[in-house]
Amino acid sequence: MTPEQFLYHEARLLDTQRFEEWLALFTEDATYWVPLERGQKDPYETSSIIHDDRTLLELRVKQMRHPRAHARVPLARTVHQVTNVMVLGEHPEEKAGEVHVASALQVLEFRNERERHYGALVEHRLRKSGDTFRIAHKRVDLVNSEGELDGIAVIL
Amino acid sequence: MAANEQLAMLVQPDRVHRAVYTDPAIFELEMERLFGRAWLVLGHESQVRKVGDYFTTRMAREPVVVVRQDDGQVAALVNRCAHRGSMVCAEGRGNVERFVCPYHGWSYDRAGELKAAPFSSGYAPGKLAELRLHAVPRVRVYRGFIFASLAPRGESLEEFLGPAKASFDDLVDRAPGGELEVAGGVFKHTYQGNWKLMIENHLDGAHPAYVHASSVAVARNAPEPGKPGEEHYYDIAVRQMRQNGAPESVWEGTGIWATPRGHGYMGDYHDDDRLVAGLGNPVFDEYRARLAAEVGEKRADQILRVTLWNTIVYPNCSFMSQFRQLRIIHPLAVDRSVVYTYSLRMPKAPERMFRDTVAFANVVNGTGSWVLTDDLEVYERIQRALGSGAMEWLYIGRGHGRDVEEGGVRRGATGTSEVFIRAQMRAWLDYMTRDA
Numbered sequence: 001m002t003p004e005q006f007l008y009h010e011a012r013l014l015d016t017q018r019f020e021e022w023l024a025l026f027t028e029d030a031t032y033w034v035p036l037e038r039g040q041k042d043p044y045e046t047s048s049i050i051h052d053d054r055t056l057l058e059l060r061v062k063q064m065r066h067p068r069a070h071a072r073v074p075l076a077r078t079v080h081q082v083t084n085v086m087v088l089g090e091h092p093e094e095k096a097g098e099v100h101v102a103s104a105l106q107v108l109e110f111r112n113e114r115e116r117h118y119g120a121l122v123e124h125r126l127r128k129s130g131d132t133f134r135i136a137h138k139r140v141d142l143v144n145s146e147g148e149l150d151g152i153a154v155i156l
Numbered sequence: 157m158a159a160n161e162q163l164a165m166l167v168q169p170d171r172v173h174r175a176v177y178t179d180p181a182i183f184e185l186e187m188e189r190l191f192g193r194a195w196l197v198l199g200h201e202s203q204v205r206k207v208g209d210y211f212t213t214r215m216a217r218e219p220v221v222v223v224r225q226d227d228g229q230v231a232a233l234v235n236r237c238a239h240r241g242s243m244v245c246a247e248g249r250g251n252v253e254r255f256v257c258p259y260h261g262w263s264y265d266r267a268g269e270l271k272a273a274p275f276s277s278g279y280a281p282g283k284l285a286e287l288r289l290h291a292v293p294r295v296r297v298y299r300g301f302i303f304a305s306l307a308p309r310g311e312s313l314e315e316f317l318g319p320a321k322a323s324f325d326d327l328v329d330r331a332p333g334g335e336l337e338v339a340g341g342v343f344k345h346t347y348q349g350n351w352k353l354m355i356e357n358h359l360d361g362a363h364p365a366y367v368h369a370s371s372v373a374v375a376r377n378a379p380e381p382g383k384p385g386e387e388h389y390y391d392i393a394v395r396q397m398r399q400n401g402a403p404e405s406v407w408e409g410t411g412i413w414a415t416p417r418g419h420g421y422m423g424d425y426h427d428d429d430r431l432v433a434g435l436g437n438p439v440f441d442e443y444r445a446r447l448a449a450e451v452g453e454k455r456a457d458q459i460l461r462v463t464l465w466n467t468i469v470y471p472n473c474s475f476m477s478q479f480r481q482l483r484i485i486h487p488l489a490v491d492r493s494v495v496y497t498y499s500l501r502m503p504k505a506p507e508r509m510f511r512d513t514v515a516f517a518n519v520v521n522g523t524g525s526w527v528l529t530d531d532l533e534v535y536e537r538i539q540r541a542l543g544s545g546a547m548e549w550l551y552i553g554r555g556h557g558r559d560v561e562e563g564g565v566r567r568g569a570t571g572t573s574e575v576f577i578r579a580q581m582r583a584w585l586d587y588m589t590r591d592a
Contacts, residue, residue: 010349032526045510047341047499047517050524056390063526066370071533074488148344148494150530 001132003101010135011080014155017062022155027127027134030054032154034140049145049152060112060155076111078154082122084088093098098136099126105140109154118156119143160589166583169578174542176584177350177550178273181548182555190471190587191306192218193314195294198222200500203249204230204338211249214486215306220292221245221255222302222592224392225266227259232292232304233268245564255289259477264289299328300336300569317563320419324469326479327477330433334445336480340502340514343521347532348538351471351487354495356580357531358466358474358483359422362405362554362572364400367534370400371526381430384438392512393519394426396525408572410465416564418470418583419577424463424478432478434460442506450504452574478501479516491539497521552577569584 001009013022026032034049042082043051056085064072084104100123107118121141126133142149163182166173175182196215203211210223212235219235223242233244244264245254254264254271262273268289276284301324303313312319328334347353355536357363359400365372366447377399382388402425411423429435433443449455464477474483480500487493500519501510520527535554556571559566568575 036343036523040341044514045340047343047514047522048570049343049522051518053389055379055388056393058389059394060380060526061371062374062377066373067372068366069370069530070367070537071529146342148342148346150346151294151524151532152524153529155532 001089003099003124003126003133006133007101007103008128011082014080015078017091019073019155020120023058023061023124025087025133025135026054026138027056027136028056030136030138030152031056032057034142034145034147034152038141038146045121049142049149066154069153074107076154078110079108080143080156081106081108088123097128099128099133101126104135105156106155108156111153116150118152120156162477163588166548167581170556171549172550172581173548174545174550176581177352177462178490178542183350183487185582185588187487189590190584191487193305193307193310194471195296195305195313196471197301197469198232198304200301200336200338200482200498201230201297201300202339204302208251208253209249210245210252212245212247213484215304216487218306219243219302220290220297221543222304223252223266228303230295230297231267232295232302233264234290234292236290237262238270238287238289241272261457266290270573273338277365289318298333299334300322302346316417317469318415318417318419319413319563320415320417320421320467320469323419323421323464323469323475323477326459326462326464327475327480327500328469329451330447330477331500332450334444334450335503336500337503338482338498340517341497341515343497343523344494345497345521345523345528346488346492347531347535348491348494349535350459350484350490351493352580353535354483354485354493354531355468355471355474356507356577357535358419358468359412359576360572360574361410361412361422361425364402364403364533365407367530368397368400368527370530371397374526376401380511389515391430392515396516396519397433399426399428400527402501402586406572407572412571412575413562413566414566414568414572414576414582415580416579419471420579421467422465422576423465424465425571426463426465426478431464434463443509446506448502460523468580470574470583479513479520481517481521483521552581 002094031041032052036047063069086102101123105120105122109116123139125137127136166176182465211219212221220232220237222232225290235245237244241260242259254263263271265271267556268291270288292304294544296303296313310328375394378394381391381395406425410425411526414420429437433440466476473483475559482498484496499513519525552574555569557574558569
């Protein structure tokens with residue numbers, strides 16, 4: 001699978017609400033990060049809209065399925081549009097076999113008669129796994145991360 | 157416009173009329189009489205350390221810029237050019253010598269005085285000297301926190317805070333050297349609901365088990381948080397979510413107090429020693445030592461023995477002592493609000509305590525948090541349902557008739573008493589109906 005096809009696959013899992021399969025795309029040491037600030041370097045000294053390690057990511061998916069997850073019942077319907085996919089090459093900090101991929105993301109969310117729009121620049125670090133990949137790190141920089149936002153109850 | 161008698165009919169000892177949350181005319185009156193009169197928390201001195209440092213904010217309908225003036229005092233200026241009304245300062249923060257209006261280049265100094273206006277020969281002599289940026293008439297700093305009131309006259313900040321002053325003292329005293337600073341980014345979350353819905357929620361010990369049922373449930377099934385020395389990144393989040401599922405007896409046993417001005421504070425419901433510095437977890441030893449080095453052992457013990465959780469400063473602020481979260485609410489419309497959430501760092505405390513604060517902020521106040529998003533969902537559901545005229549009243553009667561007077565403060569008979577909402581609504585009615 002090409003990195004581009006893999007990103008489409010990931011988006012499709014989210015849009016068809018196959019969250020457990022989506023979670024399985026991540027490596028055991030993965031991180032999923034939606035920074036709060038533009039160009040944010042560090043998730044420990046500055047807050048993040050989301051900063052999950054694999055454990056928290058698993059809990060996040062379980063919470064989405066909970067019958068009393070009020071902001072997620074009913075689950076929002078979404079369309080993740082992935083474009084501008086560029087393979088940036090091997091990630092400088094990581095071991096060989098990882099591919100660093102940049103993309104642009106637009107998400108349309110619909111829930112309870114309201115639509116929300118998100119736009120983001122995304123970076124993936126993909127680790128080769130057989131003929132496909134697993135996600136070692138995903139970073140989603142929302143264009144309005146520093147703006148006034150409604151609660152985000154969908155996975156970007 | 158609603159007459160005072162009509163307003164008084166909307167607030168009864170154990171119930172509130174839905175119009176208080178839904179009527180745009182009442183909202184406009186609130187902006188004038190409540191947010192236009194009360195002391196509002198604007199922020200913290202660390203946001204304007206140096207002369208010329210500024211940040212923009214809102215007070216009721218007014219766009220406001222808070223600035224450190226040449227004389228070192230903090231001023232709040234209405235961010236509106238005296239000429240044709242443009243905001244002179246873009247949203248955000250920075251450092252300026254002059255505020256220059258983008259429209260016609262009028263420029264004002266840090267005190268708001270008009271220093272230059274192009275094409276000035278077009279004005280009658282002396283006319284321009286009458287014009288300036290409107291200064292918010294009363295600005296005070298209490299222990300680093302910046303307060304302001306749009307009313308030229310009124311009760312002093314001391315009178316306004318009353319017994320709630322002790323909450324600020326607690327917050328600041330806990331910091332070694334009394335030093336705090338805003339750090340770590342600002343969450344700004346909006347919801348389609350009245351501003352009171354948040355202010356009425358933060359001391360509500362009866363809601364976490366229900367609103368946060370899902371996050372409590374997943375946290376209970378999470379891997380065990382690590383012992384000291386073997387901690388995981390996710391520990392703080394998991395620990396906090398678990399505590400929201402405390403048994404009923406814990407919530408009922410937690411102290412809840414309300415002041416005549418509508419402020420309120422609750423005791424700590426946590427029994428997790430990793431979340432409460434005074435409970436003896438070794439992670440806090442270094443912190444305690446640094447505190448004691450500043451104030452002595454005895455005083456350090458006294459300080460850490462105080463276990464407050466949230467404090468509400470009515471009408472626009474909520475803060476949390478143990479993890480130093482400051483929340484300021486800006487009402488935008490009767491059914492639209494935005495909350496700015498700040499973390500405070502203790503520069504003289506061990507570094508990891510701020511990391512814990514950041515992790516805590518992410519799980520409790522983060523825009524993508526599983527905790528906050530459920531709160532916001534409920535505020536929005538309330539707002540939608542209050543549109544219904546089938547039932548006119550909201551019921552705030554839990555513990556009514558059993559409140560205990562304790563030296564000018566009213567304590568709920570049990571921890572889940574709605575004593576704090578009743579106090580807020582009494583303060584609301586007072587602001588809304590008094591002459592000035």
